[in-house]
Amino acid sequence: MKVYVSGIGLISAIGRTIDENLISLREKKTGITKIEILKTIHSDKNVAGEIKLTNEELSKDLNTPEVNSYPRTTLLAIHAAKEAYKNAGLENDSNFRTGVIIGTTVGGMDRSEIYYKNPKENSDFIRTHHCGFITEKVAEYLNAFDMISTISTACSSGLNSMLLGARLIKNNMLDRVVVGGTDSLSRFTLNGFKTLMILDPEICAPFDKNRKGLNLGEGAGFLIIESERSLEKRGKDPICELSGYGNANDAFHQTASTEDGTGPYLSMEKALKVANLKPEDIDYINVHGTGTNNNDITEGIALKRLFKNNVPLFSSTKSFTGHTLGASGGIEAVFSVLSIKHDLIFPNINFSEPIEELGLIPVTEVLEGKGIRNVMTNSFGFGGNDSTLIFSKI
C-alpha cells in the first residue's frame, strides 16, 4: 500500500507560510538573526532562527483561547498544521479516520521556565508542560481525534511522527494523518546547548571545513499524508509519495555519533529498502547538517559508505532556519516535498571549503529543472536516534 502527501504547512524563521519560505530559499535569505523575542541574558552573544512573532501575536492570529495560555510549541504547531490542512483541501468526513501525530522535544518548557519559580502567578503552566498537550490542542483545533500521538526522540522527533503516520495508514488504522514536528526556542535549550559548547555565535556553516557549531531555531513543519482510498474518494491529486522511512539507533554515545556513521547509515539504508529504491535513484538529499564538528563528519562518512563515490546532490538548510530540534524533521520534510513539487534544489548557504576528510561539496546555488524524482531527508538526535524519509515523484 502506498502513502501520499496531499498537503504541507510550515512556519520558520524564513517565513510564516509555505510561499514565504520558498521565496527566502530561492533568494538565499537566512532567518538567523539576533535573538529578540526570547528573553535571555545570552541574546547579545547569540544568533538563532527565531520567528519574530510573540506568543500573543501567534495566539491572536489563530484565535486560540486565552492569550498566552498555550506554550509556544503548541501555537507554532497549530499555525503550520492549519496551513497543511487547508493546503490539502481536507474537510472532516466521518467516513475517514483522521489522526494527529507530532514530534517535539521542548513541549511546554517555554512557559515552565517563566512560571516555575512563581507557580502562584500561573499554576496552570504545569498542565501544559507535557509534550502530549500540543497534540491534544492541534487535534482539538482541527477536530481530528481518531488517533493522537506524540513522539520525543530528540532531533529526529519530527521525522518519526511521519514514519509512524505512514505505518498507521499501511496498517489500515488511519486514512489521513496530520504529521509533523514543532519546537520553540527556550532558555532551557539555549543554555543546554551552550553548556555543550556547540553553538556557533555567527551564522552556521554546515559541511564547511571551518564550521563552528549550530544555531538553534524554532518552527513547525507539517504534512498531510493520506491513503489512496481517501484521495480517490475526494478526487484529490497528491503532491508526491512518502515512499520510504528508516529508523535506527547509533548506540554509541548520548550526544555524539560513531566515527563510522553506523546509525545514519542504517537509517538511510532502511529507508531505501522500504522505498524499494537503489542508492543511485536518490536525486537530492536534504541532510541533517547541523554545522557541528561531529554531526557533519559522521553524516558525511555515512553518505560515502552508502553512496560510495556517487553521493547525490545534497544541502543543509540549517543555515536558513537554524536547528529547530524536534521540528527540524518536519520542516525539512516540507522542504523535500517542495523540492519534488517545484523540481528545485535548495542551496547550502554559508559554505566555502569542503571538509578535508570527506571532500564533499554541497549544492550552494538554487538549482532548478534537474528532473528530481526521489528526495531523501535525514534527522539525527541525542541518544543516537536516527531517522530518514524518502519522498518520490508520482
Added chain:
Amino acid sequence: MAIYINASQAISPQLTFQQDKFLDEVKEYSTLMISVQPDFKDFFNIMELRRMSRIMKINNTTALESLKEAGIDNPGAINTGTGNGCIEDTEKFLNKMLDTNEGFLNPTTFIQSTHNTLGAQIALNKKCHNYNITYVQKTLSFEWALLDSIMLINEGEADNILVGGIDEITKENYELKKNLNLWKKEPFSNLELLNSTTNGTIPGEGAAFFVISSEKSENCYAKIEFLNFKHRINGFDDLSSFFNANLQANNLTIADIDLVLYGINGDVTEDKVYYELKDSVFKDVAGGYFKHLSGEFDTSSAFALWLASNILKNNQVPEIVKIDKKEVQPDRILIYNQDNNKNHSIIVLSKC
C-alpha cells in the same frame, strides 16, 4: 498474529521486582508512592550509577533484566513510553539555570533530560542499532509503545521487542501539581482507595518492561489478544459501544472475560465511570484494581500489564487486587484505564 509476553519485570512502589512471592505483602503509603528500589549495585558499577538519575536506574534495571529473562540480547526494537520523562534531571537543570540567571551550568543533567534518554540508554547498553522510539502521549504513552511494537511484529520487522512504560515523581513536581488539585488534600492511605469520598488521587511511579514476541517461549506469561485506545469518547453509551465493538472485532463477548482490572484511583469524580461499567457492562465479571499498588501516573497501565501477566502466569489473583470477593482463576483479563474521561484504553490478554 498472536503476540506473546515472554518477559515481564516491574519496579514499583510495591515489592514487585524479582520477588519469590506475588504481592504477598503490601506497602502502605499516605502521600507519594515512590518505587521500592533494589540494590542497583547488583546490576551496575558505581561509576555507571553515579551518572544515573532515579528514573534511569529503574528504567535500565527493569529493561535489562527483562531482556535477560527472555534470553534476548539484541531485541528487534526498543519502544518506551513516558508521560513526563526524566523529571529529576529536567528540574535540576531548570533550577540551576533559573537560580544562577543562566549562569555556568553542567551539561550532564541537560543531556539526560530528554525523554528519549530512556530508550537510548538501553540501546547504548546493549549496542542495539535497531528501531527505537519514545512515546510521550500522557496516559497513552505506554499504549503507543505497545501498539507500535505489535505493528512491528505484524509487519515482520522484528521478532522480539523490548517495550516499557516508565515515569518518576519528584517532591517538586508533586508540589507543583498540587495547585491543579490532582492529589488528595490530606494524607490518604493507598489501601483505602475504594472507600474514598473525595476528589484527588495519590501519585505514584515505576517502570515496567516486557519482551513481546511472535513466538511463545517456555517462560511465556500471557498472550496479548488486542489493544485499543481512544483519546475522546462522548458519554457512557459510546464507551459501552467502544467495549462491545472491540470485543466483537476480536471474536469475543463479555462472557469471555474473567477479570477486569479497572484504573480506579480514588478520585470520586474520575472513578464514576469505572463503577458504572462494573455495574452494567461487566456486572457478571469479577473486578480488580491496581492503582492502590502503583499510585496514579501516566504509564500506570504498564504496571497493570505486569500485574495481569503475572496473574495469568501464577494462576492466582492476589487478594489485595480484588474489588469483590468473587473467587476467580482467570484465563482472560481485560485492563481498562482512562484519564479524566479522556485517553480510554483497553488491553486484553489471555493465558498462553
